Amino acid sequence: MRRLLPLLLWVQAMLAIPALVEAKVPRKPVELVVTEPYVEMRAGPGRGYPVTYVVGRGDSVEVLFSRTDWFKVRAPRGPEGWVRRDELAKTQLTDGSPAPIPPYPDFATHTWELGAAYGVYNHQNLVAAYVDYAITDSLDAELTLQQALGTIDNRYLATVGLRHTFIPEWKWLSPTAGLGTGVQYIDKSTPPQPLDKTNQVAYVTLGLRGFITKKFMWRLDWRNYVVFTKENDNKEPEEWKFALAVFF
Template sequence: MPRYFLRLLLMLMVLLPAYSYASEKLQLSILEPFLDIHTGPGKNYPVFYIAQRGETIEIQKRRNEWFKVHLKVIGDRTKIGWVHRNALGLTMITNSKASNEKNSDDIVLAKDDPLLSTLFNPDLYFGFNYGQMSSADLVGIYIGKAITDSFSVEVQAGEFLGATAQGNTVAGVIAFAPFPQWRLSPFVQIGAGEIYTTARGTNSQQNAGSNTFLQSGFGLQLRLSDRYQLRLDYRHHNILTSTDNNGELETWHIGFSGYF
């Protein structure tokens, strides 16, 4: 079961970044004096057109932090290019039901509009990591949701392979970061999960089974950009068994994650 769960999480990591956040193509009114439109999705692509205040753009699709937009100019001519997310946040939605219900004197920037809240303030993140569990190599992925700037909930899954044993782990944790505004931010986590172990080699028919464990840990996360971060963490597992001899495991991980 954990192996299939791990594969499912991997599929979600691949597919969800490409998910369209709205079936309706949004139309946005430009509020700033100018809006730079690039030939491609990146700062290295040149600006080929400068849209002006009052013009309307339509979002076609997204690629990471860049959006492909369609702009009508004089007559039936059109311009198609790319706009960065930060610049897009300073526009205003014109074709949403919520916007039409607002007083005409109210101006709500796209970055503050509830319809696009997860676009400009994403709270769902995905990551993968590599680590060590005793003498075994460990690879894993994690999916989390930020509840507040400091608190998040997370599902973790991993596979380990050692000289004498192999298996899988699945856990759910709550994480707390006391200083989320810091670029290098510490965090702690606590949770519980299940470990599935199979012996290898001459002991392959012995010691196979699963156990519940309690997990605690701490680490550091380095913010690379608004969406991406590196993470180094230590986890301690208190493995609960049917006997009085509970086991302990320690793991170290280095990982990379992104918000979507």
Template sequence: MVSFRFCIYLLCAALLLIGNRAAAEVSPPEGVPDDAERVTVGSPYVNIYTGPGRGYPIFHVAEYGQEMWLLKRRTDWIKVYLHRNKTGWVRVADLDEIYGADGELVRVHLPDFRDVNAQNFHLGFTYGDFAGADSMGVNLGYRFTANLSAELRATQAVGNFSDSQTYQVAVLHQPFPRWKLSPYFMLGAGVNITSPNATIVATEDRQDTAMLTGLGVKAYLFRRFALRAEYANHYLLTSRDENQEIVEWKLGFDVYL
């Protein structure tokens, strides 16, 4: 026969288990989203700012063992909710010692170059050599997937004997988009308009279809900024006896929007 004392022991153990589980599943306070993560401060203190920036004042200090809910993120700042209806902003760098409901350390990564994968548009500027002429270019790109993007490209080249403008649409493939030094390959097509610098004999501008192949590499320096180096081969389909091949080298940078 099971003793009365053993039954009391089982009852106490069950109540303790239910209490611990309920404590781990505390529902967020009113006004806090259900998916907000509840964490406990593990460092001596965390400064709470009134806004997402060092220029905002500190209005509260969360001490060791205090609970707070992570609401949303803005770059390297996180909005938090604390008891007694306090909301404020914390630097991600200050959240290196916070613990979840299960007691495990919660890691909030700092923004880095991998965040460009979340940006769809980029704007770029380049300078280089277009068959011996100085060239300046601009491009506007859109990312469809982590590996595939498209660009609208415009280049102005100024030479001793002629100037040219090239307008193209290109598709870029990055096989390793999460590498900090990421190579890419491209294919494209467009038009090339050549204006000869003739002073004695009047000449007409030429407009040719321009096919594009090339390769390059992007070096991600910050969350929204990358340097790029590129080699491009332009194949001009002319109306003359021979088609023309132009090699272009360029350096530039992209800003992710």
């Protein structure tokens, strides 16, 4: 079975290729018709850039791409410029349907989260990066990669876990709880060396999360680990960390 698995994965990959190739067809720029009296085009993607061109009602613009809250468009006679998201959202497609400008993700029902954290693990400085996928509004799966840097040793941790958000619709502050498992690797250059460099860990976690603005959020997490060692006692290090994240 183990030998079959790579073969299966290969077959899967081969099957996926046609679908990916199909998706690679070059896209035509989206054409939007101005329905408000006018739309302002600026020299750059920022609030302070000067207005360089104005497109009047009834004219259409080609949308080339977006960067943050700004869309680069081409006017009918050729000049290009940047239009603010909320202005472009008032335009229409050529068939009269509303412009395909997606609204900001809703914090209570967002799907993905990508963040970085600073913290303390086992009295060591901790640097962490994590990705979080919402299975439902209140249940998330989380993958965390972290490095704890101490004076004696240096530890890498990779963990996966599930986390429950008690009241996801509480925007500014909502408690969370979860549990998970992972691997800890101890990198130590000076003796005595640990009995095992790689150990399995499990953890329980309690935390808080909240919305900051637009796509930003924060998390404060406490974790209590059990490190399964070959020694007589399992180690139980504690961890605190504060994360800033972007959600989609």
